[in-house]
Amino acid sequence: MTRTPEEISQQLLDAARLAGAEAADAIVIDGSSVSVEVRGGALEHAERSEGTDLGLRVFLGKQQAIVSSSDSRPETLTAMAERAVAMAREAPEDPFTGLAASEELTGGWDLDALELFDPSPEPSAEALMQDALAAEAAALAVSGVSQVSDAAAGYGIHRVHLAATNGFSGGYARSSRSTSCVAISGEGTGMERDYDGDSRTFQADLRDAEEIGRKAGERAVEQVGARQPATGSFPVLFDERISSSLIGHLLAASNGAAIARGASWLQDCLGEQVLPEHLSLIEDPHRPRISGSRPFDAEGLATRRRAIVENGVLTGWTLDLASARKLGMTSTGNAARGVSGPPSPSNWNLSLTQGTQSRADLLRDMGTGLLVTSMIGSTINPNTGDYSRGASGFWVENGEITHPVNECTIAGNLRDMLKRIIPANDARPYLSRVVPSVLIEGMTLAGN
Template sequence: MITDDPNRRPFGVRFFAGAFVAPLIYFAEYKPVTVSRDAGFSHAPDALSALAESILAEARKQGATSAEVDVSESVGQSVTVRLGEVETIEYNRDKGVALTVYSGLRKGHASTSDFSPAALAQTVSAALAIARNTAEDSASGLADPARLATAFPDLDLYHPWDLPVEAAIELARTAESAAMAVDARIRNSEGGSVSAHIGQSVYANSHGFVGVNRSSRQSIAATVIAQQDEAMQRDYWYSMARAAADLEDAASIGRRAGERTVARLNARRVKTGDYPILFDASLATGLISHFVSAASGGSLYRKASFLLDALGKPVFSPLVQIVEDPFVPRGFGSSSFDAEGVACVRRDIVTDGVLNGWFLGSYSARKLGLQSTGNAGGNHNLIVTPTAGDLTDMLQRLGTGLYVTELLGQGVNGITGDYSRGAAGFWVENGQIAWPVEEITIAGNLKEMYQSIVAIGSDVETRGSKRVGSILIERMTVAGE
């Protein structure tokens, strides 16, 4: 959960440099921890908590002025079936410790997957060696103790799926066969897949904070390929949820994958011009992600954001309302505390198009002379209020223009807001899908695109931390033929 290290993985030992500072309070002796199994885990939550406290005690013993640690474990199973035959069966069981220590205003980081006392002591030593040889940074330090979470409501995030591998294989076969049965032109497959994962982590710091997270993630997917003459098209569909009971039916997932694939056959380009653009809900989440990136502390204090000085000003069309709600039951962005232990709060991020707040962790907040917003680690559930009906209604509102269902490339400039992406989708006439489109580019500027939002659909995407329906933008440039 320590997010200053995006490359952290629970394998081996890695070292990073930086800086933070805070007073030190310790309460655990460094000692081996007896662990017990629980729902597939090798450690019970209280054992991970005791291990985290022991690591903090070792950091103090070796001379750290403060420290924070994340101890995590995950267990998963994934099955892929292709053309009815089992292609892969994967099991994973990972664990890791990510430790950050502070020596005054200097910071060092190290991680390990070895939980033995000797290895943990060596990890502490390595982190301190880095801290003592890095530059001081006055913005560094643990989170403000007054802002740490004290309430931990049950957000219903943990639902282990008791799924034997044989049953997972049959579900994957069901999804794939349903997709293949949609149309005779579906002649190949990239497979049906089923995955079940659980994870737990403990974040603790030397202010005395200890927070436990447990969560699950289950999914079913299908991807197939259709061919007509020499042209081939590929598409997919998937369902993902915290609990298996919330997943779409495997056959329904497959049928939707097949229908989406066949619908793309006979695609062609459109004439170059300026047209209304309707972003499918699955792509509209990307538009919100670009906003989050530009409104986040790292981009702001580096002055690498097109939203500099935008606080309190209109950023979106007046019809846009965005709420951050960390407490959505079973939400993929739900948590009572962030990656530094800071309490999460429900906030109105955008009201009538006006930007009300940034996304800040402690470090970026100090660089900007502000307070953490509880967003170390990123945004929590962002809920964009619909202003219109379902996809059928949104197509009617589009009238004649482009419905985009796939984006290609990474042509987004976070500093200027310039936006240029390869795209595919459907040409719409009089509110009805006319024919599929491919090999085009759509372009604009995010500042203008946000201001030009004319409708937000009720077909809300829930498979992530951004909950938003399809978004209709008044006009963008399309480069075609």
């Protein structure tokens, strides 16, 4: 008889109690996925996977241990619990570990309002292949595209259930549907590549496969003839495709785990200006049909909308229970975890205030500088915020794109960079991180 994730999680808790655990929580993730890749107008690879992953965390006082498995047979659950308790007896004490108090737990949520799961029928492998073939054909139809290195489509569903001896029990199901394409232009050492893709919770929202392929092809062709730019101080416009990485650095520095370790360039910036005064960074885990939405966090606490940065001012850290206890604060309901590790702070859906100008307006006004559309590598000093990344994109002269560029490095300091950002109005509202193109003046550019 097939057991649900909820039933397995409760059986894990029962086994933990019998093995001698004083407290425990269990997470069960059950899911399936199918992916298809094509090349040269024919199927190259198809894969379907199904499985259940289990994680059990047990406590003996302030000692904890975690075990995981992909086997949900009753005898395996018993062995997991016994092994976890034995490990906990040998573990060092952690004064900040432990489950949430019962009064901290959330008890009600509206899964229907979040629309995390698409009830429409699962697509067939044939339907996925036709999407991948359509994307590949559309890319190859673009003049200048020499080949398509990857055209793929996929679908997946997973169900997660969290239960703990403090009385929490909750779960939800999530679906995803995706199409992607990577096109290559040119020949030999002059080859350039670029991509496009889309991933949605609901299949009906997915962009057309032909549009994805065509966009990948056009982007690849635009890169032909790339050369190194000049070295100096120039304005840099981060394209909307990669601008969210800048906000990602801010989120990493305001993560409670980094703050508790004393390894953050934002360490002493709580309540201070970190963005321009007219910008806010909002976290909202309750946006319908968005991949980062969830009704509760990995410790059973309610998720909620909050301003991480409000009118340019950093308002707080991103906290789970352990980091909050270390800092003498309260969890923000941002715990995330897999089956093999403890909870840690993580962010959900983010939105940066959009500007009033289009990307074209910012290009026109920047004069001479760099439009960055792709970045590789990363050297970020977590303590100082010193920033250096490899980049490619397009050179801009007198407000107009003149030619593609590559093999250059952009550098600055995040503390200063973020205070100077000028956002465009081109963010895609259906992404988990809604961040528009961003202009930063006076960055150091190292080219030829």
